[in-house]
Amino acid sequence: MTDVAAGVLALGVALFLGVYLVSVLDRFVSDLVAGHGLTANVFWAGPRRAVLLLLQQPSRTERPDAEAWAFAPALLGALGALGLATIPLAPELPLADNADGIVLFGAAMALVMVAVFLHGWSANSVFPLIGAYRFVALALSYEMPLALVLISAALPAESLSVGEIIRSQTDVWNVIRQPLGLPIYMVTVAGLAFWGPLRLPDAADLSGGTRAEVSGPALAAWEVGRSMVLVAAAAMGAAAFLGGWLGPWLPGVVWMGLKTLVLLVLIVWSGHHLARVRTERFVVVAWVVLIPLALIDVFLSGWLALAAR
Amino acid sequence: MGVTSHRGAGRGAVRDELRRAVGKIAAGSAVPVFPMAGVGGRDAARRIRLSRRLEVVSSPRAANVLLIAGEITPRLLRPAIRIHDQASPPRATLFLIAGGAPEPDVPSKPEAGSNTEVAAVESALRTHAIRDRFFPFAGLVHQESEVEAASRALHRDLVLAERATEPAIQPDRPPLPWRGRGPYGHGGKGMTGGAPYGRPLPERGNDRDGLQLDRLPLRIGPFFPPLVPGLLLDVELHGDVVQAAELGPNPFSGYVGASATCxxxxxxxxxxxxxxxxxxxxxxxxxxxxxxxxxxxxxxxxxxxxxxxxxxxxxxxxxxxxxxxxxxxxxxxxxxxxxxxxxxxxxxxxxxxxxxxxxxxxxxxxxxxxxxxxxxxxxxxxxxxxxxxxxxxxxxxxxxxxxxxxxxxxxxxxxxxxxxxxxxxxxxxxxxxxxxxxxxxxxxxxxxxxxxxxxxxxxxxxxxxxxxxxxxxxxxxxxxx
Structure with a gap:
């Protein structure tokens, strides 16, 4: 029982730190790119904004699907938390390191689509609805390569447990063993967290898309939920491709944190440098380039795993 | 009885104190501003992006301060009022009446009593009249350089509850009685029963692939952020495909004269x-x-x-x-x-x-x-x-x-x-x-x-x-x- 309590506490702390880190990084990169000087404001801007949104009143639209509207951000955050729970942050800190954690992670990330769709659908307004359908059009295109590269990462470990996948990288990390894996994975993370070039459901050309009609606490919850998904996805990237907690000198949890941070920096950086791509173009590229590459990744990884036996 | 009320007052004071502390944290955040540009206000509305203290938001829902820069012509008035009412409370409006700043390289020297100057005064008077009539609580600045400070002051007073949120200008009630059947108006006979708030359910038409789909008529603008100020576009959407588009009237027509500064x-x-x-x-x-x-x-x-x-x-x-x-x-x-x-x-x-x-x-x-x-x-x-x-x-x-x-x-x-x-x-x-x-x-x-x-x-x-x-x-x- 105490293990469960400790696990939940550790998960909460990890999520809180992760979400805060995303807000700091985002502000930091944004200020850097905009050519503003850097100030201590990067540390306070996120929390201040969250408090501001909590003081704002929620908006009303004509006949919204109120239950679904309230549920969508909660679902998004819960999926992020569930995804992170499958990842052991350190050898002595397996939260829910069950025998098929990577499947659970994949399932949680597949359901992100439901949260985004509900968020856009329930406002009963045009632009949010278009944003919602955009995401549905996009989802299969990033989910397929996501699942394939995660399966590749599991092949050398001969296990679906994330802990085993990390242990299998003791000699060489998957990022070297499977060079296709991490780049493809990072593209799918942008889709998953609708960040940067794949920020399609919440895009500026839809006046904010699924969030166009949202204000106040619901908007804060939505942004936190989106950051939670991003943190979970970055942590999984660190675990599946960068050897998770493995590393000399420092404690395992610090290594895990540092590797996650590197991936978060990459994705946040992309958000301020890469233009939003067109839905159609991404779908074409995903099916013509990403999915075949991911399949090659699976075959090569399987072949290498068999040869190593 | 006396004890209870005393304790209640104490609790109220604690709550006020807490509310103030939280408000102070929120007041330090960047002000979410939704800019609306009228005649001569486009450059000023754009330049608020440069301020780190202001944050341009893509939807009025998320805004605390609505900036109205330049003259609001009659065709811009109704949309501006609608956007005002859509902004979530607490909200405040700030008028910038003086037009945008002139081109910095060209000294603006309209001769005294020239047509340009008279037109500028008339334009300002018209906007003042609109502000007095429809936005009586709105803030007002005359210089673009004052926008940041004024927005922050409005924002601070709003979140510290020292300033009341602006009430809606139009009554929030449906234009016509609800005549839909069922919770979303889709009930009734066949697929087209009911007319929620007098709006018939969408007509159908061929989309670009020849499928029969609902056509959604939609008016975009004049303050739709990614498009230029004043652009009115009547579109018919099939899903997210624009099936037909028609340019609306130019809301600036008749309100812009020759410019001595350009x-x-x-x-x-x-x-x-x-x-x-x-x-x-x-x-x-x-x-x-x-x-x-x-x-x-x-x-x-x-x-x-x-x-x-x-x-x-x-x-x-x-x-x-x-x-x-x-x-x-x-x-x-x-x-x-x-x-x-x-x-x-x-x-x-x-x-x-x-x-x-x-x-x-x-x-x-x-x-x-x-x-x-x-x-x-x-x-x-x-x-x-x-x-x-x-x-x-x-x-x-x-x-x-x-x-x-x-x-x-x-x-x-x-x-x-x-x-x-x-x-x-x-x-x-x-x-x-x-x-x-x-x-x-x-x-x-x-x-x-x-x-x-x-x-x-x-x-x-x-x-x-x-x-x-x-x-x-x-x-x-x-x-x-």
Whole structure:
């Protein structure tokens, strides 16, 4: 029982730190790119904004699907938390390191689509609805390569447990063993967290898309939920491709944190440098380039795993 | 009884104290501002992006402060009121009545009692009347430099509950009684039962693949953030595909007169320094670049482009030129940018018609009033031309022209151009004698029809429309008649 309590506490702390880190990084990169000087404001801007949104009143639209509207951000955050729970942050800190954690992670990330769709659908307004359908059009295109590269990462470990996948990288990390894996994975993370070039459901050309009609606490919850998904996805990237907690000198949890941070920096950086791509173009590229590459990744990884036996 | 009330008061005081502490934290955040630009307010509304204390939000729902910059004409009034009522409380409105700042390189010296000055006073009076009648609680500033401080003060007072939120201007009730059946109005006979609030359920029509789908009529604008201020577009959507589009009336028509501050308008009548003209052109293109980057969710890069435009002065041209060269290399190398814009909003040569300027030149038409100007030819001017005719070509066209303009500024010295009733401004050729009016905005419906919404918006952005300029040219040409 105490293990469960400790696990939940550790998960909460990890999520809180992760979400805060995303807000700091985002502000930091944004200020850097905009050519503003850097100030201590990067540390306070996120929390201040969250408090501001909590003081704002929620908006009303004509006949919204109120239950679904309230549920969508909660679902998004819960999926992020569930995804992170499958990842052991350190050898002595397996939260829910069950025998098929990577499947659970994949399932949680597949359901992100439901949260985004509900968020856009329930406002009963045009632009949010278009944003919602955009995401549905996009989802299969990033989910397929996501699942394939995660399966590749599991092949050398001969296990679906994330802990085993990390242990299998003791000699060489998957990022070297499977060079296709991490780049493809990072593209799918942008889709998953609708960040940067794949920020399609919440895009500026839809006046904010699924969030166009949202204000106040619901908007804060939505942004936190989106950051939670991003943190979970970055942590999984660190675990599946960068050897998770493995590393000399420092404690395992610090290594895990540092590797996650590197991936978060990459994705946040992309958000301020890469233009939003067109839905159609991404779908074409995903099916013509990403999915075949991911399949090659699976075959090569399987072949290498068999040869190593 | 007495004890209870005493304890209650104590608890109330603690709650007030807590509320204040929380409010102070929130007051320190960037102010979420939704800008609305009326006549002469576009530059000021755009420039709030540069302030770190203000945060431009994409939807009025998320805004605390609504900035109304410039004159609200009758066609802009109802939309402005609707947006005001959509903003979530606590909300406040701030009027900037003085128009935008004049072009910094051109001292604005309208002669006393001139038509321009009289028109400016009339415009300000009309906006004051609108503020008094519809926005009685709104804040008011006269200088653009005061916007940041005034927005922050409004924001602070709102979150500390020292200022009441502005009430809705229009009653929040349906225009007609609810006549839908079932919770969402879809009930009744067959698929078309009920008429929720008097709105019939959508008609059906063939989409571009020949499928029978619901058609959704929608009016976009005049304050839709990714599009230019004042643009009214009536579209019919099939899903996210624009099935039909029609340009609405220009809300600035009849409210914009000749401008004494615009160097291009002055160049119609008398010679103006080429350096001034080209500085203005470069600024205009860089401001467009900022808007276009903003529409692609690249807000940080958009701030960078705008900072280049606003810092640009006659004495720092080499510096800005070098920065722009780095910036443009980065943009032109960007894969995702070409993915977003290549093949979008393609214009054929036969569609160009009366369209001039960068839009025509990006389609391969080498038309430029500067080509016929001996002073420009002496500087070795040759127009930049791209052949592709898509949004990406127009991006490269404007970036290339901005860099070319900066080169011309350094070479031009004291050369002057103009006075012949013809001038090439950043958006095209203006010719007084033949009364041709640039028709870039007329291209828009054709460009967006049959396109997905995202492509339609990027196509519209790439045209660099300016409805205020259209209205001004119409009035100037009519005056000339």
């Amino acid at each position: 160097p291009f308008m002055r160049a119609l009548a008398s010679p103006v320094r080429i350096a001034d003209l080209e500085l203005s052109r470069a600024r205009s293109h860089l401001r467009w670049l900022s808007d276009a980057l903003h529409a692609l969710d690249l807000s940080a890069l958009s701030i960078r482009a705008l900072a280049l435009a606003e810092r640009l002065e006659a004495d720092n041209v080499p510096l800005i030129s070098a920065e722009l060269a780095r910036f443009s290399r980065r943009l032109e190398r960007s894969r995702t940018l070409t993915w977003a814009t290549r093949g979008v909003g393609h214009i054929r040569v036969d569609q160009v018609g009366d369209t001039h300027g960068p839009v025509a030149r990006a389609t391969g038409v080498e038309a430029d009033a500067r080509c016929d100007d001996i002073e420009y030819l002496a500087l070795g001017f040759r127009p930049i031309v791209h052949d592709d005719g898509d949004a990406w070509a127009r991006w490269r066209q404007r970036i290339g022209e901005a860099r070319q303009s900066l080169r011309l500024v350094t070479q031009a010295g004291d050369r002057r151009s103009g006075g012949a009733g013809i001038v090439e401004d950043p958006r095209g050729m203006i010719r007084l004698q033949t009364h041709t009016l640039d028709s870039t905005s007329q291209l828009l419906p054709e460009l967006v029809t049959g396109r997905e919404w995202g492509d339609a918006v990027l196509a519209a952005v790439s045209l660099d429309l300016d409805l205020e300029r259209d209205a001004r040219l119409t009035s100037v040409i009519e005056e000339g008649r």
